[in-house]
Amino acid sequence: IDFKIITNDGTHDSMKMLIDLKNIFARQLPKMPKEYIVRLVFDRNHESMCIIKDNIKVIGGICYRKYPSQxxxxxxxxxxxxxxxxxxxxxxxxxxxxxxxxxxxxxxxLTYADNYAIGYFRKQGFYQEIKMQSDRWKGFIKDYDGGTLMECYVHPTIDYGN
Ligand code: ACO
Structure with missing residues (x-):
């Protein structure tokens, strides 16, 4: 399997992979409005890291937005x-x-974790206690009722590869 960063760059391959990923999100996150998933996955401010099997099949992924200044x-x-x-x-x-x-x-x-996913995020080093100063992130990300805000510190020199 491979891990690839895919953006909405207009190429056929990227479109196909983002559509596949959007469909996985829509099925696995049934409480999320489908239009909202589509909007963010194809938004130019968002990027996705896809897990790709056999060079073509998307089996999962993560859609995120960077706030470089913050x-x-x-x-x-x-x-x-x-x-x-x-x-x-x-x-x-x-x-x-x-x-x-x-x-x-x-x-x-930062992420708003679904109740069911809190256990997963904990195992990945996320905490409900937010250490980042609030003026650094409040107003940048939307408040969202349906989840628990969790944070993970990314150490600048730890080797996260495995
Ligand atoms: N609750 C508690 N623990 C969990 C959960 C869960 N829902 N899911 C996985 N785990 C545990 C596993 O048991 C495992 O523990 P271990 O290391 O002690 O054995 C560990 O977390 C990691 O398991 P993986 O096999 O790596 O997890 P998986 O490949 O299943 O990916 C994921 C986890 C992404 C949550 C997946 O189960 C999934 O797609 N779930 C449905 C969608 C979902 O809930 N997504 C997150 C919503 S929140 C958000 O999108 C911001």
């Missing part, structure tokens, strides 16, 4: 396709993502 990134959506959950892909994806985002000078990750 040195944090928000994870909007994260999911693994149903048949391949709890096999370690979600952990590998998060490690790859941290490795990538660390090089972009991002210091913190």
């Amino acid at each position: 040195r944090f990134a928000e994870i909007a959506f994260l999911a693994i396709t149903a048949t391949l959950q709890v096999k370690g892909y979600g952990t590998r994806l998060m490690n790859k993502f941290k490795e990538h985002i660390q090089k972009q000078d991002v210091e913190y990750l």
Whole structure:
């Protein structure tokens, strides 16, 4: 499997992979309005890291937005396709993502975790206690009732690769 960063760059391959990823998000995050998922996945401010099997098949991914001036990134959506959950892909994806985002000078990750996903995020080093000063992130990301805000510190020199 490969991990690729995909953006809405207008190429056929990127479009196909973003559509596949959008469909996984829509199925795995049924409470999220579909139009909202589509909007963010194809938004030019957002990027996605996809897990790709056999060079073409998207089996999961993470859609995020970087706030370079604030040195944090928000994870909007994260999911693994149903048949391949709890096999370690979600952990590998998060490690790859941290490795990538660390090089972009991002210091913190923020996400609104679904109740069901809080356990997963805890295992990936996310905490409900927000250490980042609020003026650094409040107003940059939207308040969202349906989830628990969690934060992960990305150490600048830890090797997250595995
Ligand atoms: N609750 C508690 N623990 C969990 C959960 C969960 N929902 N899911 C996985 N875990 C645990 C696993 O048991 C495993 O623990 P271990 O290391 O002690 O064995 C660990 O977390 C990692 O498991 P992985 O196999 O790496 O996780 P997976 O590949 O299934 O990916 C994910 C986790 C992304 C949450 C996946 O199950 C999924 O797509 N779920 C449905 C969609 C979802 O809930 N997405 C997150 C919503 S929040 C958001 O998008 C911002």
